[in-house]
Amino acid sequence: MSRQKNQSFKGHGLSKGKEREPRTLIRFKTTLMNTLMDVLRHRPGWVEVKDEGEWDFYWCDVSWLRENFDHTYMDEHVRISHFRNHYELTRKNYMVKNLKRFRKQLEREAGKVEAAKCDFFPKTFEMPCEYHLFVEEFRKNPGITWIMKPVARSQGKGIFLFRRLKDIMDWRKGTVGKKLTIVEAQPNRANVNPSGSHDTKSSDDQKEEIPVENYVAQRYVENPYLIGGRKFDLRVYVLVMSYIPLRAWLYRDGFARFSNTRFTLNSIDDHYVHLTNVAVQKTSPDYHPKKGCKWMIQRFRQYLASKHGPEAVERLFRDMDNIFIRSLQSVQKVIISDKHCFELYGYDILVDQDLKPWLLEVNASPSLTASSQEDYELKTCLLEDTLHVVDMEARLTGREKRVGGFDLMWNDGPVSREEGPSDLSGMGNFVTNTHLGCVNDRKEQLRQLFRSLQVQKKAPG
């Protein structure tokens, strides 16, 4: 599956043919009222359509997708901001399943070492169906901490930590537990609430007042890397333009989100310590909005470099590239790769004290609301560049390896930083085309890019 193909350089998949005429008027629709709206409104040639108007571009939310995607006809040029069944990647229990299956396959095909590269996800068990497997693992590792997370909720809701089986017993006996014993068998995937990140209501099952919830029990990373005594996680943005073939872009900017309180394993009940999600931090009594508790990822990269040296940092970021690619590869065969779809994922990564990155989760609808001026700029640029890559205006040739702050990370095979077709047989000098946490001189790059595109267009033939 991850066989290397010889790369006579392939385009990154913009459709060829008559639809490539540059469009001058693009009708867009969205329900989000934050940075996205600002970006869309300011984009030249883009007009908003409301209600029932016809649109060329829709940044939709997942509930609309669930209800309407299957019976919406879209012209070839139309683009929509989610894949139909993205929850295969973004819902924790599905992601675990897919990753486990992928890992087994890798082990069969390429051996244990290759499969071990998928060990970036802390051991996770679905509850309640894998309860017994979980107990077995639990007994093998007495004294470690586990974290229980609801599968379909976001912003840190419903999460708790535990060390004793007794804690789960109590939880099982609680209201949620009761509901689950009635509806023991896992609902059919088609009916399940597929929201990755922000829905809380299930409209499928009107009979129940309290939504049916699944949880996962995950091994808690007890030795997170601390800065200033605080725990943090990294938010990284990955743009997937298609799954078959797999084409993914990595954004250079991102941020580290800090917990407001000092990390200690003694305070398991202290929600605020362990969850670095900004939404949770906002309700912490220590929270001061001015602080923002975020570091741009460039600052984080520099800090690490001054402490551990550039080689260690490069290794860490290479391992993170590995997480992005493998996680996408694991769902490549199950996600319906509709050419109208693209998706901007927010990856949450936790780094431990050995500088090993762990995948916490993938968000299909990463927050686009800005928490500070710096955050606003980051998200604005991120969205602008996303729209550049989606290229409704049909300006790109399809051979670009970099658009603004996005670097083409995977194009049906690894993408090298070097120019031109690369000889992948040796793999010795291969450096992937990712620049997470590096200088993001996107304005300059975009200016050069569009200027050269204009020149190319004017050239005869």
Next chain:
Amino acid sequence: MLQEESDLSLVIAQIVQKLKGSNLYAQLERQAWACLQRPEIRLESLKEDIKEFFKISGWEKKLQNAVYSELNVYPLPSHPSAPPEHLKEPLVYMRKAQGSWEKRILKSLNSMCTELSIPLARKRPVGEQKELLNKWNEMGTDEPDLSLFRPVYAPKDFLEVLINLRNPNYENGDSLSFRTHLGLIQVPLKVKDIPELKECFVELGLTTGQLGIDDSTQVPPELFENEHVRIGQKVLVQQDSAAAQQYIRQGSPTALRAELWALILNISSQPEDILYYEQLKTNVIQHDLLVDSLIYKDVKLTASNDDYYFVFEDYLYQVLLCFSRDTSVLGHFAYNSASPPKSYIRGKLGLEEYAVFYPPNGVIPFHGFSMYVAPLCFLYHEPYKLYQIFREMYVRFFFRLHSISSHPSGIVSLCLLFETLLQTYLPQLFYHLREIGAQPLRISFKWMVRAFSGYLATDQLLLLWDRILGYNSLEILAVLAAAVFAFRAVNLMEVTSLAAAEAVLADLSTLKVMPLLQIFLFATVT
């Protein structure tokens, strides 16, 4: 000839005197005794053999570094009959001004004390001591009620004092001429002009490689960066302070910076140093000082609100609280125009036997003081190391930024240098700003007092501080301030009020320090 020789021997005597009391001397003595066992040491040539041994084993290098450090920090002895005040500050009117400024600060501190009925110092009850010890690594979580405390002074208060400085022996007449200085500082100190600065900062020239310029993404690393890193590693292996200081003028690679700074400042964390820090910590636990609240307040107001430094809040308390108890800092008052404030045990006012320095280190923090420490947290992670580095940086450089003196790196000279550069090389801008009531120094003063900490992006700040260490001078702060104005001159020419000028210069976080300096010094037509 004779004068120079006697000067030199005076310097040597002074340094020997200083070093005799240091740890290094004790270690060298021990080493000398221990090496007598070695076969290569022969009785006939004892002195030479021991010297040879020191050379090979690296002890000579350590001694060299210590001597170099002393030369850097302590001013050379002046005329033998000059009183010690001359070492602090040779000009009488400056000393007087500093004295009255100190009186004001102390008065402010004492009145706050009386108003709030809080003692300057008190012993903590055992329960409180235990609590503090438990919370030592997370003092930032404490939220004491600091609403009644005010910073003792802010940079702008200090600026007013400097503006009113006058040399009573200097009469420049009422008539304006082209030589009249149009800025706020009206004392006749000698400052460098651009040709002199070019000579002084020759390594920042256009033809010399720099980190901060020649390591940018467009430049292939083979051209400069790789070689520079290699040399840096070599310097570290050699453990030579002087070489490190020369090297760092071209900037320090990120991975080597912590070690290079420690080498230049001649800091090596010996067990005695760690023990000393622990003793200071014990001091903090046992006694509560009024200045502690001032420190808390400052950290909460400045560093905690900074987008990047908030993470290091806890370290700042651990450093600053200990710093205020460190009596070894009193040593720097020998060459600082300031003097430590004196306080008297209750009821014994005026009796010298009952006088104590308050705070114990003689330094009263002002608004923004914690920003001197914050950038260092990026480099040093053990509290005792962070502490040592900060203390050395303070007694070498930072103290000059808030005491009144005629030293070329003192804040008065820096202000004058800044204004002179602006008036001489950007006269139109300077005149325009003056006309609209926006004297440039009013905007740039706070940058210089804080050595730009909190105004520049951290990586840029560290590149700037590399050069402060490399040139052993703070003049570069004034040059950078002028370069910033030059960079934003076009926008500044269009403003019509002080507020608008402040707005144009409010955000320096995107500036790249080294290109600005290079252009201003080496690429501007003079």
